[in-house]
Structures are given as structure tokens and as C-alpha cells.
Amino acid sequence: MGDEPAIEFVVRDVSGAGDPDAVALGAARDLAGLPFDLVAGPLMRVVVMRVREGEHVLALSMHHIVSDGWSVGVLLREIQAAYAGRELPxxxxxxxxxxAWQRSWLTGDVLEEQLAYWRHELAGAPSALDLPTDRPRPATPSHRGAQLTEALxxxxxxxxxEAAQQRGTTLFSVLQSVLAAVLSRRSGQGDVVIGVPVANRSRVETEDLIGFxxxxxxxxxxxxxxxxxxxLLDQVSRTALEGxxxxxVPFDRLVQELAPxxxxxxxxxxxxxxxxxxxxTTQTAPGDLDLTYLPVGDTTAKFDLMLLAEETSGGELALVLEYSTDLFTEQTARAVLDDIQRACRAAAADPACPVGELAPVSQREDDLLRTWNRTDRSDRLDSLVARVREHASIRPGAVALTDDHGSLTYRELVGRASRVSRELLAASVVADDxxxxxxxxxxDAVVAFLGILGAGGAYLPLDPNAPLARKADMVTASGAxxxxxxxxxxxxxxxxxxxAGRTAGTGTVTSEAGTPPTVLVCPTAADAPEELVPDRITHGDDLAYVLYTSGSTGRPKGAxxxxxGMNNHLLA
Structure with missing residues (x-):
């Protein structure tokens, strides 16, 4: 690339646009979304936009490999010095x-001592924080994201x-404690690992350098x-100091060591x-120059969640929650941010309060829980057959069901089901048979089902495609x-x-060996509405139907x- 670094520097005049401020911010967002080529560069882009007389927007986009948050403050101070005509030392x-110094120093015993600490500290830590998500986690993250902003x-x-000072720690440790408590409650995990960026400028010579x-x-x-x-705050403070x-040790080296x-x-x-x-950061501007920070937002997400906090000049704490839209909806992200704020207020009101009471369920979530768990019903279903007959009396000619052979109206359905009930009652069917x-x-299956229920019996379906021995075994075992x-x-x-008659009496509920079940053909004729068999009164604990599973032993088992249970399911 030569001795001189190549930096894209573009000057634009947007003052003639209908809304120059919106155009300038849109251009800044577009600039932030452009990818970088780490091989060919450039790794920094600059756009200066004139929005009106005496007012410009400076948009800077730098790859993280050449800059960090601290570097931005250094760069702005140097820009101000240039405006003021001051020579930089x-x-x-x-x-x-x-x-070069880091590479030569972080070797041998020094590196091993640092790695040994992290091996011990993270031994047995969960590999993942299993927060409930709104969407399935993709195999490869898209890194699409959004942000929510609030002020404490x-x-x-x-x-x-004040609470932090009394415990000999910092506001950062307070916020980390709150976040750990919220994440623990939401994930149900008592062991939480949070990533924390550190400036890593422990030597005074590095304070005025721009770099990563x-x-x-x-x-x-x-x-x-x-x-x-x-x-909790004392524990977090100790862990932070030790960390x-x-x-x-660069984080990528920790990943190689701890998460192969x-x-x-x-x-x-x-x-x-x-x-x-x-x-x-710089707080003053030279001469009559007025500097204002214009946030452009971010549509990416580096992690599942990232909480950014910054103290404002008015004493508030600006909170920005960045979240992965692969995983979370805005509503869920808002609930997480609300949890953090409520936990902060609870800790401020009583630092001695139990951790479990820091982030109680919000009113909105409590209302949802009460709604989801409200099982009382104004609608009752005492008899499925009676409900179908009631509908048939209102809309007798409406189509009740359709299959490959045609359709049945409600009048035909209840009439044919009544004919089945009549034949079953003549065969002395009683409750639970x-x-x-x-x-x-x-x-025909629906007709038979309603007819069996109408006679008080319990429906047992047999798959025509199942082996004969299996079907006979189900009939024998059920006692049909x-x-x-x-x-x-x-x-x-x-x-x-x-x-079934051949195998009856061998330890089953069938009463008489050698007696095969009686076979009835589902009638195609229907009872007239005025001739419907009275619906047999059933009780909640009477059997409605029996379904046979494959059985873990290979022998079918009846559920x-x-x-x-059936009526409650149908109401739901």
C-alpha cells in the first residue's frame, strides 16, 4: 500500500435535499454497513457532508481491527487540536x-500463569446460556440485530x-451483578458467564495511541x-478484580485453550x-466550533444480547440493549431491558434484598401468566353427542363432514349415529363397554364413534392395515x-x-373362552329426527375411547x- 496510508475521504453537499439531516444520517448508516477488505484496505472511511451553512456532518467508519472505543476519543481530541491550530506532540x-512488546512479554511462565487462572476460573462453567428464544437458533448466525435504548x-x-462505594466497588460491578441476576432468572441457570470488554491500556504510553x-x-x-x-455484588467485584x-491473554487464545x-x-x-x-472523551470544542454526537444506530448483533451502559452528564445511566433478531422479537428484548431497570431500582431501594426478588415478574408478564393459566370456563361440554345433535337441530342441512365417498349433513350424521346406538343398546352395551x-x-368412522358414545360405550379404533394378530390381540386385551x-x-x-375368540380367556378381561365378539355392519340408514335414541347420560370418569400404542415391550398397550378429559380437550 506504500508508505502513506490510503483513506477514503469523500466530501458531499446535501444542503439542497428536502431533509438534509435525514439524508446525512442515512448516508452515515450506509457507510457503516459497507464491508472492509482486510487485505487490500482501506480500513477507515471518512465522509464529510454539508447540511447547511456553517453545519457539517462528519461520518467515520473504522474496522475494529485498527480502532476501539478509546481510540475514538483520541481521534476526536486530535481533530479538535487540528482545528485549534495546536501541534500534536x-x-x-x-x-x-x-x-511487539506484548508478543515478547506474553510467553513462557507469564502466559502459563495467566492461562492457568482462566482454566481454573472457567472449569465446569456451562458452555451456553440457554435463554428462552422466540425463534429457533440458526446453525450459523446472520448477525442481524436491533437496539433498544432507555435511561436509568x-x-x-x-x-x-453509593451502594457500590460502601462495598468498595464500582457502578460497573453493580450493573454486572444486576445483569447476572436477570440472566439467571430468565435462563433458570445459577452459573452465568458474561463477556466484558476492557480497555487493556495499563501502560501510560498507550493512552494516546489509536489502535485495537x-x-x-x-x-x-x-x-x-x-x-x-x-x-452477589461482593462476589462479582472479587471476580472482576481477579480477571x-x-x-x-487475548480472548481468541482463551477460546483455543478452553473451547476447542x-x-x-x-x-x-x-x-x-x-x-x-x-x-x-472530549467535552470542549475550540473557538466557536460546536460538536454534537449523532448516533446512527446499529442493525447488527455481535452476540445474543449485549448491554451497553454510559453515564450521562445529567447523572443518568444510558442503557442500550443490542439483541439478535435471529433469536428475539422486540417485545422479548423490551422485557429483558425492563427487567434490568426494575432490578436496578430494587437494588437501589434495598441493597440487602434477596437476589431472587431483584427482578420480579413484570405486570405485563404477570397478566400473561394469569391469562394462560386461567382454566375456568363459562362454556360447558357435558355430552359431545348432545352438542352435535343440538347443532343438527339448528342447521340440519349443513354439511357435517366429507370423505372420498361424499358428504353427510348434520341431519344424516346424527340419524345414522342414532341407528348405531340403537343396535348397540339392543346388544346390551353399558357404560365403559x-x-x-x-x-x-x-x-363411517365418525358415525360409529358418535353412535358408540351415544350408547354409553367406549370407542376402540382398529387400523385395517395392521396385522390380523395385532388387531385380534387388541380386541382380546380390551375385552371388546x-x-x-x-x-x-x-x-x-x-x-x-x-x-379374538380363539385367544379369549387367556388372562384377558374377556369372560368366556372361545366366544368371538359380535360383528355389526355400520348402518347406512338413518333414524328420523323424532326417532333419535335418547342420549345415554355419561359421567366424567366414564370411558370415551381407548387408543393402543406400539408398546415399549412390543405388545400394544391401551391408553x-x-x-x-376428552370434553376438556375439545373445549380447548
Whole structure:
């Protein structure tokens, strides 16, 4: 690239646009969305836009590999110095000097001591924070994201700062404690790892350098609901101090050491980051120059969640929650941010309160829980047959069901079902008697089902495609005395009855060995509305139907469903 760095520098005049401010911000967003070529460069782009007389917007886009948050403050100070005509002092060291020093120092015993700390600290830590998500986690993240912004009020921030000072720690540790408590409650995990970026400028010579110094520390917190917030804060403070004393190992080296088996769907070691912006920034401008920071927002997400916090000049704490739109809706992200604010206020009001009471369920979530768990009903279903007959009396000519052979109206459906009930009652069917139906799925199956229920019996379906021995075993095991079939299945149904009769009495509920079940053909004729068989009164614990599963032993097992359960399911 030559001796001189190549930087794209573009000047535009947008003052003639209908809304020059919106055009300038849109151009800044577009600039931020452009990718960088790490091989060919450039790694920094600059656009200056004139929006009106005496007012310009400066948009800077820099790849993180050449700059960090601290570097932005350095750059702005140097721009101000240039405006004021001040000469910048020579740098004592360059970034290349720092890189060479770090590489030579962080070897041997020094590197091993730092790595040993992190191995011990993260031993047994969960590989993932399993927060409930609104969408399935993609195999490869798209890194699409969005942001929500809120401000924690000054009185709350003041009380939290005082609480931190009383425990000999910082507002950052307070916020980390709150975030750990919220994440623990939402994930149901008592062991939480949060990524924390550190400036990593421990030497005074690096304070005026522009470059990528920042490192990330995976700080682990054990959250116990019964501990007080002060106890949690003490633990977080100790962990942060120990982590800072071992901050020199680059995070990518920790990943190589601690997470060799990578899951491409998640960030390694931690999935939530907390960033507290306290890098020095410029507060004054030379002469009559007025500088205003214009946030352009971000449509990317580096992690599942990232909380950014910055103290404002008015004493508030600006909170920005960046979230992955692959995983979360705006509503869920808003609930998380609300949890954080409520937990901050609870900790400020009583630092000794139990951790489990920091972030109680919000009013909105409580209303949802009460709605979801409200099982009382104004609508009752005491008899499915009676409900169908009631509908048939209102709309007798409406189509009730359709199959491959045609349609049945409600009048025809209840009339044919009544004819089935009549024949079953003539065969002395009583409550809980199992009555099998052997036929294809279709209108006849529904007719048989309603007819069996109307006689007080329990419906037992037999799959025509199942082996004969299996169907006979189900009939025998259930104790079914009656088999209803269709005209096309008569021969097979008699074979089932014969086989069931042959095996009856061998430890089953069938009362008499050698007696095959009676076979009835589902009638095609229908009772007239005035001749419907009275609906047999059933109770909630009477059997409605029996379904046979494959059985873990290879032998089919019957699952019995009672009227109360069936009716509740149908109402739901």
C-alpha cells in the first residue's frame, strides 16, 4: 500500500435535499454497513457532508481491527487540536511497538500463569446460556440485530453508586451483578458467564495511541436466589478484580485453550456481553466550533444480547440493549431491558434484598401468566353427542363432514349415529363397554364413534392395515364384545372376531373362552329426527375411547381417555 496510508475521504453537499439531516444520517448508516477488505484496505472511511451553512456532518467508519472505543476519543481530541491550530506532540511509542512488546512479554511462565487462572476460573462453567428464544437458533448466525435504548433515572444511579462505594466497588460491578441476576432468572441457570470488554491500556504510553487494544474477559458469576444483592455484588467485584489482573491473554487464545470444540451457532464461552463506556472523551470544542454526537444506530448483533451502559452528564445511566433478531422479537428484548431497570431500582431501594426478588415478574408478564393459566370456563361440554345433535337441530342441512365417498349433513350424521346406538343398546352395551371399529377413516368412522358414545360405550379404533394378530390381540386385551365394520371390511372383521375368540380367556378381561365378539355392519340408514335414541347420560370418569400404542415391550398397550378429559380437550 506504500508508505502513506490510503483513506477514503469523500466530501458531499446535501444542503439542497428536502431533509438534509435525514439524508446525512442515512448516508452515515450506509457507510457503516459497507464491508472492509482486510487485505487490500482501506480500513477507515471518512465522509464529510454539508447540511447547511456553517453545519457539517462528519461520518467515520473504522474496522475494529485498527480502532476501539478509546481510540475514538483520541481521534476526536486530535481533530479538535487540528482545528485549534495546536501541534500534536510526538508519540513515545507506536502501535507496532506495543504489539511487539506484548508478543515478547506474553510467553513462557507469564502466559502459563495467566492461562492457568482462566482454566481454573472457567472449569465446569456451562458452555451456553440457554435463554428462552422466540425463534429457533440458526446453525450459523446472520448477525442481524436491533437496539433498544432507555435511561436509568439519576436518583437510582446515585443510590447505586453509593451502594457500590460502601462495598468498595464500582457502578460497573453493580450493573454486572444486576445483569447476572436477570440472566439467571430468565435462563433458570445459577452459573452465568458474561463477556466484558476492557480497555487493556495499563501502560501510560498507550493512552494516546489509536489502535485495537481492547480485550474481552469472560467473567463468571454464581447466582443464588437466597443470597443478598450485597453478597452477589461482593462476589462479582472479587471476580472482576481477579480477571483484570489476568487481562492480558487475548480472548481468541482463551477460546483455543478452553473451547476447542466449537459450536458455530453460538459465540464461544459466553453469549451475552456487558460494555460500560468510560473511555475519556472530549467535552470542549475550540473557538466557536460546536460538536454534537449523532448516533446512527446499529442493525447488527455481535452476540445474543449485549448491554451497553454510559453515564450521562445529567447523572443518568444510558442503557442500550443490542439483541439478535435471529433469536428475539422486540417485545422479548423490551422485557429483558425492563427487567434490568426494575432490578436496578430494587437494588437501589434495598441493597440487602434477596437476589431472587431483584427482578420480579413484570405486570405485563404477570397478566400473561394469569391469562394462560386461567382454566375456568363459562362454556360447558357435558355430552359431545348432545352438542352435535343440538347443532343438527339448528342447521340440519349443513354439511357435517366429507370423505372420498361424499358428504353427510348434520341431519344424516346424527340419524345414522342414532341407528348405531340403537343396535348397540339392543346388544346390551353399558357404560365403559369397549366397542371396536374396524374400517377406514371417513364418514363411517365418525358415525360409529358418535353412535358408540351415544350408547354409553367406549370407542376402540382398529387400523385395517395392521396385522390380523395385532388387531385380534387388541380386541382380546380390551375385552371388546362388539365389532362395528363397514361393508367392504366384513370378511376381515369376522376373521378378527374369530381369532379374538380363539385367544379369549387367556388372562384377558374377556369372560368366556372361545366366544368371538359380535360383528355389526355400520348402518347406512338413518333414524328420523323424532326417532333419535335418547342420549345415554355419561359421567366424567366414564370411558370415551381407548387408543393402543406400539408398546415399549412390543405388545400394544391401551391408553384410556375418559369423557372429562376428552370434553376438556375439545373445549380447548
Amino acid at each position: 510526538d508519540l513515545v511509542v507506536q502501535y507496532a511497538d506495543y504489539a 433515572d439519576t436518583p437510582t444511579v446515585t443510590r447505586l453508586t 487494544f481492547v480485550n474481552t474477559l469472560p467473567l463468571r458469576t454464581r447466582v443464588a436466589a437466597g443470597d443478598s444483592f450485597e453478597e 483484570l489482573s489476568h487481562q492480558d 470444540d466449537r459450536d458455530r451457532s453460538r459465540n464461544p464461552i459466553f453469549q451475552v456481553m456487558l460494555a460500560f463506556q468510560n473511555a475519556p 369397549r366397542v371396536a371399529f374396524h374400517g377406514e377413516r371417513g364418514a 364384545r362388539l365389532l362395528i365394520t363397514t361393508a367392504g371390511q366384513t370378511e376381515q372383521t369376522h376373521a378378527i372376531a374369530t381369532e 384410556m381417555v375418559h369423557h372429562a
